[in-house]
Amino acid sequence: MNSKCEAWLGKKLNELKGSEVYVAEKTNEEIAKQYGLKISDIVKLNYNENLYIPREKVAAMLKDVADEVDVRIYPQDEEFMLKEAIAEYLNVTADCVTLGNSSDEVMERTIRLFLGKGESAVTFTPTFSVFKCDVDYQGSEYVTVPLKDDFSIDMEGMLKTFTSTAKLMYLCSPNNPTASQLKPREIETLIEEFPGIVLVDEAYAEYADYSIVPLIKKYENLIVLRTFSKAFSLAGLRLGYALAGPGLTKALDRTPAPYVVNVVSLRMGRKMLENIEVMRESVKVLKAERRKLINQLNEIKGIEAFDSKANFVLFNTDKPSGEVYEAALKQGLVIKKLGKLLKYQNCLRTTVGLPKMNAKLLKALGEYMED
Numbered sequence: 078m079n080s081k082c083e084a085w086l087g088k089k090l091n092e093l094k095g096s097e098v099y100v101a102e103k104t105n106e107e108i109a110k111q112y113g114l115k116i117s118d119i120v121k122l123n124y125n126e127n128l129y130i131p132r133e134k135v136a137a138m139l140k141d142v143a144d145e146v147d148v149r150i151y152p153q154d155e156e157f158m159l160k161e162a163i164a165e166y167l168n169v170t171a172d173c174v175t176l177g178n179s180s181d182e183v184m185e186r187t188i189r190l191f192l193g194k195g196e197s198a199v200t201f202t203p204t205f206s207v208f209k210c211d212v213d214y215q216g217s218e219y220v221t222v223p224l225k226d227d228f229s230i231d232m233e234g235m236l237k238t239f240t241s242t243a244k245l246m247y248l249c250s251p252n253n254p255t256a257s258q259l260k261p262r263e264i265e266t267l268i269e270e271f272p273g274i275v276l277v278d279e280a281y282a283e284y285a286d287y288s289i290v291p292l293i294k295k296y297e298n299l300i301v302l303r304t305f306s307k308a309f310s311l312a313g314l315r316l317g318y319a320l321a322g323p324g325l326t327k328a329l330d331r332t333p334a335p336y337v338v339n340v341v342s343l344r345m346g347r348k349m350l351e352n353i354e355v356m357r358e359s360v361k362v363l364k365a366e367r368r369k370l371i372n373q374l375n376e377i378k379g380i381e382a383f384d385s386k387a388n389f390v391l392f393n394t395d396k397p398s399g400e401v402y403e404a405a406l407k408q409g410l411v412i413k414k415l416g417k418l419l420k421y422q423n424c425l426r427t428t429v430g431l432p433k434m435n436a437k438l439l440k441a442l443g444e445y446m447e448d
């Protein structure tokens with residue numbers, strides 16, 4: 078490397094270190110080592126993955142997919158067929174669907190396309206942290222308005238952020254981590270007033286009461302993000318998509334690199350939609366378990382668990398959240414420590430796990446909180 082290059086590269090690498098990026102939590106291996114546990118004893122309830130479609134079922138589908146696809150060929154036809162299948166699933170047309178290597182990737186693409194330096198992204202807080210990382214990475218301004226204590230939107234506060242530099246608004250609904258869903262009328266008002274693109278993240282829509290996807294037919298500045306990671310149990314395959322009017326979709330779809338999603342993920346997505354009752358049944362069972370989990374958490378002294386429209390539950394404790402988190406971790410239960418959110422001092426979030434996992438968590442929390 079010549080000296081000019083060395084000086085430039087050193088500076089560049091330092092600059093890149095400055096950007097805030099998503100930091101994954103400890104791996105199972107690290108946790109097992111730290112707490113002297115067996116990896117098989119660790120129960121991961123911190124990433125909102127969906128275990129309600131049995132692993133064997135997904136594996137059997139994947140085996141079929143291995144026979145059906147030809148990985149020697151670029152996946153042009155599969156892209157087309159998955160778009161058609163998604164369009165049918167959500168009652169839109171295929172020219173409204175953009176596929177991505179996870180919904181996070183489509184979110185990042187949206188920010189890269191529509192948010193410049195000197196422009197701002199607006200959202201409420203607390204919300205999904207990856208959005209802030211993307212905005213910071215892009216070098217744009219991140220503006221937030223706290224939700225009200227009942228997790229509804231402060232409409233007046235949001236409208237005040239709609240300055241001439243505001244070009245992207247992010248609304249997560251159902252929202253991670255509050256698990257609450259925004260009212261469609263409020264979303265519409267915000268879309269109508271906002272001077273830029275509105276990105277609604279519906280990663281958990283299948284667990285919710287409604288979806289605002291039909292609104293893409295009405296608003297040309299609306300993009301809705303969806304994923305196969307949650308209700309469809311394909312988090313490991315990284316398959317997501319966006320829905321928007323044909324104009325926006327064309328722009329989102331024009332990636333410089335072709336074929337961002339691999340053929341196995343594309344075909345698995347289509348297979349899940351062909352067997353849609355598998356997802357629907359798993360969502361039904363999870364919702365019943367979610368209700369039970371919320372009720373049982375609320376029976377524990379010092380815990381307040383909130384209603385949920387997603388596959389996770391937010392709760393607040395009257396003991397320090399760091400200590401509650403550690404108490405669970407010592408028993409191999411990994412939940413998400415959030416700390417202070419709005420007026421709630423000690424928040425934690427847990428995925429709705431399988432009944433046995435939830436029972437283990439409830440027992441550990443019960444023992445610790447009532448100690």
Ligand SMILES: Cc1ncc(COP(=O)(O)O)c(C=O)c1O
Nearest residue numbers: 179180181205253280304306317
């Ligand atoms: C609100 C929200 N959006 C998106 C994602 C990630 O989706 P994907 O796996 O498609 O990137 C998550 C994952 O936790 C999430 O909570």
